[in-house]
Amino acid sequence: MRRADQVTGIIVLVFSLTLMEGSRRLPPSATFGPGAGFLPFWLGALMAVLSALLLVKACLQPVASADTALFPNRRVLIPVGATIGSLAAYILVLDRLGFLLGTGLLTAFLLGVVERERWFTTVLVAVLNAVGLYVVFHLLLGVSLPKSVLGF
């Protein structure tokens, strides 16, 4: 956690300073009392102090103190990455693919590829899930879900 905390500390510190800089461009005070930039600026300042504390604390920690890696097993990054990637792809193409097809494909990918379920179960769950959500959200709750170019 030591190295991870150091990196986090630096990233959050940079983020806080950017936030403070951004807040300075907003009016710090209005006609009466503090303005739009007031709270973000001070939150940024507070966050900067906190992240500096985290950084210092991590640096003061003895190196040998059983430093556990953030990802002890690098192979777990594959399913995590695949899930994040497929979700991004889903959101990107949902407008063109339409809800039913997109959701079916995402379910099938997550179940069949990421979780390595048997193909029969995968297809069954994917179809039931997409149709089920369509029924609940579109037919029962009246949400207008994205349609594909084919019109479903």
Next chain:
Amino acid sequence: MDVFQNILMGFRVALSFQNLLFCFVGVTLGTLIGVLPGIGPVTGVAILIPITFGLNPTTAIITMAGVYYGAMYGGSTTSILINVPGESSSVMTTLDGYQMARKGRAGPALGMAAFSSFMAGTLAVVLLTFIAPPLASVALSFGPPEYFALTFMGLTLVTSLSGQSMLKGIMSGVFGLIVACVGLDAISGEERFTFGNIYLLDGMGFIGVAVGLFAVAEVLVNLEEPMEQVFVQTALSLRTLFPNLQDWKDSLGPIGRSSLLGFFIGVLPGAGATIASFMSYAMEKKLSKHPEKFGTGIIQGVAAPEGANNAAAGGAMVPLLTLGIPGSGTTAVLLGALLIHGLRPGPLLFQNNPDFVWGVIASMYIGNVLLLVLNLPLVGIWASMLRVPYRILMPLIVTISAVGVFATDNNIFDMWVMFAFGIIGYLMRKLEFPAAPAVLGLVLGPLVERSLRQSLTISHGDLSIFFTRPISALLTICALLSLFAPVVRAVWQSRRMSPMEMKP
């Protein structure tokens, strides 16, 4: 009596067909969420909010509240049968519950968990009925400084009680407040950090952030450790579920004590059902004549934590409804749901929307009865739900989350918010930052900002306004104490230690 008139009116609201139906839907879904490992109550409430959009606010919140306390019931089933707590507040139940199941007493354990939950849950609603109105009328006199002090205290208590590192808890809370700043400034109308994106004018979508931080992050974390489930085989029929006379004798005391303890812990902002169940288990162990028997499968070890976590869920409704200050991650999400439905919880809610407040409170009485009826005869069905492997649930959680978030405002941008906060939430988990303070900061952000700026406007920029008014002074001091208590304790302990260290 005023309270009785109000609660009668509440029952008239809650007993309408629609509300009764949705109360049932809520507690059923809640039990399901509690039973399924990998979906906690926060996640459950967050992904189910969109389902309530078409409903009127009262029905919607009756449903969500049902999900919340229903999950408290359901969590015990997994704890007892597979030694996996369905949610964090059922961790203590695994200790004796699973041991009871291994001794072939799964039935009475499940039965006592349900009875204890019912009694404690009902007692908590009774206390809520009588404590909430006077508290709300006191809160009517609160001005901006009091509100600021109150939100400040809520935030500091939550951060100081969640997770191992207080520093990380505070950072998480501040992060939530920062995210809340995005969008149009409510006072001056200035655009803040929108980067020209029209979707951000309204601020980061609350549901997107909450679902990302909890549901998506949880899915990603669970991908790393495949869950192993060791099922205890038991024949569960209605008859085996009833605890015997000795069980009742052993349990009534713990149930009573843990209900009271749980309720008051629930009322305190920051300490939720999880802490309540830990404390009640510890308390019963201390009070017991045979503390060594705890953990070997005794019924008190099931009755106490299950009672406490349900009572805490009721207690948590007190600050939420009367002050508009949530005390935990789940109630923060509930507050978000209320705001989406156009209700601002707080003392005025009792004056302006009495039918809502009392309808929801009355529905909690009904919900507890429904849960008992639902849980006892159907426990076999719930137990069989456990056979659904998590790998099938995972894609369902992801897709339900995504559609729910989309349905909030019918735009894809909110899904990107969910996506981004899913990754942020995952990293926060890995880095041991608690997520609850961030959601609390996000929900309370607008109230914090408005009350702070109004207070400073009243006082012409003088910070002493928070210390010169008695209620706000008391709350601010409590908040500062909770912030600095660990520091003071550390200094005090090192002082006490130092003479001893010098001696040898």
